[in-house]
Structures are given as structure tokens and as C-alpha cells.
Amino acid sequence: MSLKFMFVDMNAFFASVEQQFNPRLRGRPVGVVPVRADTTCCIAASYEARKFGVKTGTIVAEARRMCPGMVFVEARHEMYVRVHQAMVAAVETCLPVHHVHSIDELSCKLSYAHMPFDAAVQKAREVKEAIRRRVGEYTTCSVGLGPNIFLAKVAADMKKPDGLTTILREELPHKLFDLKLTDFPGIGPRMHRRLESRGLTSVRQLCAMSADELESQWGGILGGRFWMALHGHDMPDLPTHRRTVGHSHVYRPNCETRRACRACSCDCCARRLRECGGLDIARGDWMCMLRFVRVRRGRRGRT
């Protein structure tokens, strides 16, 4: 019985950070918002708010109705980046970080081969304790241990908040049978509809399929890779090549005109492009690529 990867996922990250640094928010339903407007949505909700059904993406006016005592705080992204860096540093005191997946998720390789079960669980406890000590006791995390990053992430999602869950190869596939298809990375709403339309509705059915069958469901080699991941095989990541630069931005309520939105979007996208460095796109070209999906007060626009 051995494990190879650890996945660390901070719980309700932005909301927990706010509760960590503002004691008055602790124990209360908190929604983090990009701007102060009823038309915008929560970009994070504390677990106290989630009990009322509020989640990431809930419109503020709706959240107020669902949870009358809810407190809304404006996002402080610089602070979240600092906490993210502290989280990475905390994990590094226990294990080298293998990959940072997002501001609140990272993975570690437990050893070059496999780590015995007890040692891996002990390492996970050390990581949780290091984060608690160095970041704060309100910024808890869920840790998953598995034979590959995919299953370690699935394990981390199985118990929230503050979980520690393991998936051993020996426990496959039955340990996954209680999950929903959408609990797996790579099965979003669109893929879910597609699978359902072909009669594939349960994880039990998914696990019983062969690699070839999954390839035909996915329409390519991704199905085969999904099969390998689902059955506990560890595969190297496919090389990726960045071809586009995207940026989501919530306009301030006073950013009313299309021209003002465009100026704001150009600014955000230009910064991203500069950060990428490698993209050789003339200014005139990228100006043409800007696309507004939704331009409304306090609503998200994609540029």
C-alpha cells in the first residue's frame, strides 16, 4: 500500500483569508465580491454562507435573499497572493512543491517511487500543520493522497473543509463509486451532457469502460489518458503551448460606457501580454482581438 502524490486545496480560500485577517468575520457568513454592487457575484463564499446555499457565482442580491445576515467584503487580491506565497513556503518546509495549479491549489510528489501509506499520511499531517502555523488557523486546507495527481485531487475534493483523504490503487475503482461524474477533473457540464446523452450516467459505468471506449467517448487521446488516470496510472503531462491570452475582469459600477470598459480591458490585457513576454503581437493586432462578452454594471466581462 503506497502513495505517490499529494494535492493541497485551500478551503474557501478568499473568504477564509478574510476571516483570518479580520476576526470580526469569523464564524459569520462571508461573501467576497469584486466590487460593491448588487448585480455582481460572489467570487468566494465562507462555509457559513455555503450552508445557506450561497456559492461562488451567486449574484449578490440573490445571496442577500438566501442569507439575510451575510457580510460582503471587497476582494483584496494582493493579500491573497501574499497568503498564497506563504502557503507555498509552508508546504516547502515539508516537501518540494511539484506544481502550483492555481492560487489555492498545489501538488507535491511524495518520493521518486512510492511512499508507504503511514509515512504519506504523516507527511500530509505535517503539511496541514505547517500551513496552520505559518498561514493561520482559519485558512484550512483539504489534502488528498493518491497514485497520481488526478486521483490525489479527487481525494482532496472528497472531504471539505479540513479533510485528509487517501485513494490507494488497491481501492480502485470501488472507492470512486459514490462520486458524481462531475466530481472528476475533465468532466465539466458540457462533457457531462455528452456522456449522459450516450447513456453513461454513473461512475461505476465509467470505471467499467475500456480505454478504447473512453477514447471514443472523448473523441481522442484525452479519453485514453482519462482512463489511465482513473485507474491509477501516473503519466507525464502533455506539453502545452500558449496560443491565447485571456483575462476576466469585473467592471466597476462607474465604468459605464463601452469606451471606458474598452480602455479598462486594454489595460488588463496589455498587462497580461507583457507578463507572458513570449507573445509577439503588435499593439494594433491585439487591440482587434478584444472581445466583450458582457458589459454591464458590476458584471463580469471577458476581454
Ligand SMILES: [Mg+2]
Ligand atoms: Mg479551494
